[in-house]
Amino acid sequence: MHLRFSQDLKALLELLAERPLTLNNILTETKERGFSLVMGLFALPFLLPMPPGLAGPLGCGCLILSLQMAAGRRSPWLPSRIAQVEFPKWLSKTLLTNLHKLTGILEKVARPRMGSIAHSHHAWQLNGLCMAWLAFLLMLPIPFTNPIPTAGILILSVATLEADGLLMCVGYGLTLAITLAVFGIAYGLWLAPGFVQSLFG
Secondary structure (H helix, E strand, C coil): CCCHHHHHHHHHHHHHHCCCEEHHHHHHHHHHHHHHHHHHHHHHHHHHCCCCCCHHHHHHHHHHHHHHHCCCCCCCCCHHHHHHEEEEEEEEEHHHHHHHHHHHHHHHHHHEHHHHHHHCCCHHHHHHHHHHHHHHHHHHCCCCCCCHHHHHHHCCCCCCCCCCCHHHHHHHHHHHHHHHHHHHHHHHHHHHCHHHEEEEE
């Protein structure tokens, strides 16, 4: 089985690899496929080392779009300052190279299930709320934690696009677990000697 998420994401990354596009162009390309693909695209780079200046706009993009989902909006929008940020060609090529690893895992677990949940308007809003919270955690200046909330955002994005109600429920539980993990790491670092001074120094 080939997931719409992986097929659409691969097609979009191939397009981006040909030329640099702004985030606004990406929204235009993916509008018909909804928030889920865009959220997954914006979150995926956080699995890799992020260059300066890109993490902020992508994190803000994730947060803004997920809050729109939580409000029940179906058409994505970004402020012009964020929408004009370019998605670099080299990053697209790197993501495209590693996409098959993610796809192989997702195709084993995601499929349309529990339609009463998957197609519920309330589930759509709850997915947005969870992804907004995970995007907020993603933007916190806590070392070594980026991949943790990113995993939650990707799972909820895939679950939403593939209408997988069971995977949505897994995503809700994972959101709670990720919250505890991130705050546990933050607390441990807070107690570490010199961490506070290095953070605010």
